[in-house]
Amino acid sequence: MEYEEISTSSQLRELYDMPIELVVKKQKDELDEFTQQYLSLSPFAVISTVGSNGLLDCSPRGETPGFIKPIDKKTIAIPDRPGNNRLDSLSNIIENPSVGILLLIPGFKECLRVNGDAKIVSNIEILEKFEHNGKRPKSAIIVTIKEIYFHCAKAITRSKLWDIESQIDRQVMPTLGRMLMQQIDSSKTDDEIREVEEFIEKRVKTTLY
Numbered sequence: 001m002e003y004e005e006i007s008t009s010s011q012l013r014e015l016y017d018m019p020i021e022l023v024v025k026k027q028k029d030e031l032d033e034f035t036q037q038y039l040s041l042s043p044f045a046v047i048s049t050v051g052s053n054g055l056l057d058c059s060p061r062g063e064t065p066g067f068i069k070p071i072d073k074k075t076i077a078i079p080d081r082p083g084n085n086r087l088d089s090l091s092n093i094i095e096n097p098s099v100g101i102l103l104l105i106p107g108f109k110e111c112l113r114v115n116g117d118a119k120i121v122s123n124i125e126i127l128e129k130f131e132h133n134g135k136r137p138k139s140a141i142i143v144t145i146k147e148i149y150f151h152c153a154k155a156i157t158r159s160k161l162w163d164i165e166s167q168i169d170r171q172v173m174p175t176l177g178r179m180l181m182q183q184i185d186s187s188k189t190d191d192e193i194r195e196v197e198e199f200i201e202k203r204v205k206t207t208l209y
Helices: 009-015 021-025 033-041 088-095 124-130 154-159 176-184 190-206
Strands: 044-050 056-062 069-072 075-079 098-104 111-121 140-151
Touching (some): 033 140, 044 088, 056 088, 088 140, 098 140, 124 140
Antiparallel strands (some): 044 056, 044 098, 069 075
């Protein structure tokens, strides 16, 4: 297929109307009462980072509502809970501090977007804010806000993300363990695959914090 590539900003703008004044003015550079309230209600976010090689990464983060905490009006903190230990996001932040964050609240069709500069810290006084059953994260991501604004409801309305009738039966696809083994080594037996499935299920239950 031969693509009709759009390669300049002027070409791109020819396809679209100019943004209305409301859309431009909604962008702020610090928290206010409404963005702080959204933070307090949100149990899920996706953080985007970019490494020195230019490769981008998007990583889901989630736990109880309010897990992303404001430090002051210009700063938020995100705990780094146990994951797969690839450390993609954290390694990228060390190489390039620019991050973008998209926050969601179940049932809300509006999103909250945050762009800024991040750093990784291990200050006890920060990690103590995220202690859960005596366990603290090993580090936290501190983000200095450069841009913060609400995103309208169109995407979630179109996707029907929160509509119960839109939920898809998980069994239409194989388990994560089976898919991984097919991708890594398709010669694995069913017994070997079940061992991997049990291992993944156990980690989800025992290594959340």
